[in-house]
Amino acid sequence: MKMNIAILPGDGIGPEIVSQALQVTEAVCKKFGHDLTYKHALVGACAIEQTGNPYPDETHELCxxxxxxxxxxxxxxxxxxxxxxKVRPEQGLLGMRKKLGLYANIRPVTTFETLIHKSPLRTDIVTGTDLMCIRELTGGIYFGRPQGRSEDNNVAFDSCVYSREEIKRIVELAYKYARQRKKKVTIVDKANVLCTSRLWREVAQEIEKQNPDITTEYMFVDNAAMQLIQWPNRFDVIVTENMFGDILTDEASVITGSLGMLPSASIGLHTSVFEPIHGSYPQAAGKDIANPIATILSAALMFEYAFGLMDEGRVIRTAVDESIKAGVVTEDIASGDKSYKTSEVGKWIKEYILNK
Ligand SMILES: NC(=O)c1ccc[n+]([C@@H]2O[C@H](COP(=O)([O-])OP(=O)(O)OC[C@H]3O[C@@H](n4cnc5c(N)ncnc54)[C@H](O)[C@@H]3O)[C@@H](O)[C@H]2O)c1
Structure with missing residues (x-):
């Protein structure tokens, strides 16, 4: 298959982790005979420094x-x-999501047997966790207008805005994925307080009726935050609005043991984006110590979601699993004194794929 991908490393540890995921992608393409071409482009603080724009037009064109x-x-x-x-790197990310119409961020949360002891939660609680968070990505309080300050600068305000259509398309997506999984959808909102949440619930209840084969439950976000760490096994597909999803998925990352382990896929109207859920971890930038696994697993999602190449995705996941079993891991998930560099972990995974 011909695969033409845009590489947007961004800031901080971005370039280090993306280059590992790219090596792994190249290895998989070599193994399966795919024709890979790619181009790099700027986004974030580095784009501001070089062009004044956190999401330059050339980057958008390439995407x-x-x-x-x-x-x-x-x-x-x-x-x-x-x-x-006035100009901020985050505007690059939000601008990209908006311009590419990336309304759904999909975050699978699973545990690695060999890493369960790294979770701050008890082994019996996290064992067997296999859930998927679907976060709405282009609406809600992060995009709502009006937003700003009062004239006297003493009051600030944000607006949370959702349309019926925005809710419908993402809740329908949740049912689609639940049908391929354990057939359960949890709709997380704050319908007891927020008007937007009441619209979410109203729309979701209509979609629930059309999907009688799927178990549906409604949960307030505060309760969901508690249940997620008390009983993560009870969840299959969680679907929620932008800010709730942002917070809950970081919380869910502790189940896996490190923020450096969780991949995501953002899908929508145009090209899909595959990215780790963590940020630019500036303290680690240039030190070759950041965990590249979240980005490598994002490449696995890319094969599956963007190209429908399930075997390729599976090969990456197996190689990651084997690297963890072999103890070839970065310091954030290492058990003893021995840990490996970002580049060593990437190289090990690449070679495992090429040699197996
Ligand atoms: N999608 C994104 O690009 C995104 C997401 C969140 C934050 N950010 C930005 O990133 C910057 C830093 O934010 P932050 O410190 O809140 O979040 P962060 O995710 O960068 O780091 C938080 C902590 O998580 C751990 N961590 C994160 N990634 C890791 C990795 N690959 N390997 C090992 N440990 C890892 C580290 O302990 C780190 O201190 C900020 O400028 C923020 O705006 C960007």
């Missing part, structure tokens, strides 16, 4: 022309510590 986007992370302390900066 639109590609079959898939492999993304690292954006963010730089220079902007985090300057709340009054």
């Amino acid at each position: 639109m022309q590609s079959d898939a986007v492999l993304f690292g992370a954006i963010g730089d302390p220079k902007y985090d510590n300057n709340p009054s900066a």
Whole structure:
């Protein structure tokens, strides 16, 4: 198959982890005989430094022309510590999501047997966790207008806005994935307080009626936050709005033991984007210590979701599993004193794929 992908490493550890995922992608293409072409482009703080725009037009053009986007992370302390900066790296990420119409962020959360002891949660709680969070990505409070400050600068406000159509398309997606999994959907909202959540529930109840073979449950976000760490096994597909999803998926990452382990796929109207759920981890930038697994597993999702190549995805997941079993892991998930560099982990996984 011909595969034409855009590579957007971004900031901080982005370039280091993306180059590992790219090596692994190349290895899989070599093994399965796919014709891979790719081009790099700027996004985030590095794009601001070079062009003044966190999501330059050339980057958007490249994304639109590609079959898939492999993304690292954006963010730089220079902007985090300057709340009054007018142009911010995050605008690049939000702009990309909006312009590519990426309305759904899919985050599988599974445990690795050999890593269960790394979870701060008890082994009996996390064992067997296999859930999928579907987060709405282009609506809600992160995009709602009006947003701003009062004239006297003493009051600030954000707006949470959702349309029936925005809710419908993502809830329907949740049912589609639940049907391929354990046939259960949990709709997370705050319908006891928020008007937007009541619309979510209303729309979801209509879709529930059309899917009688799927078990549906409704859960307030505060309860979901608690149940997710008390009883993660009870969930199959969780679908929720943008901000709730942002927070719950970071919480869910502790189940796997490290934020450096969780991949995601953002899908929507145009090209899909595959990215780790973590940020640019600036403290580790350039040190070759960040865990590349979330990005490598994002490449696995890319094969599956963008190209329908399930065997290729499986090969990557197996290689990751084997690297963990062999103890070839970065310091965040290492058990004893011995840990490996980002590049060593990537190389091990690449070679495992090529030699098996
Ligand atoms: N999608 C994105 O690009 C994205 C997401 C979240 C945060 N950010 C940005 O990233 C910057 C840093 O934010 P933050 O510190 O809140 O979040 P972060 O995810 O970068 O890091 C939080 C902590 O998680 C751990 N961690 C994250 N990635 C890891 C990896 N690959 N390997 C090992 N450990 C890892 C580290 O302990 C780190 O201190 C900020 O500028 C923020 O805006 C970007």
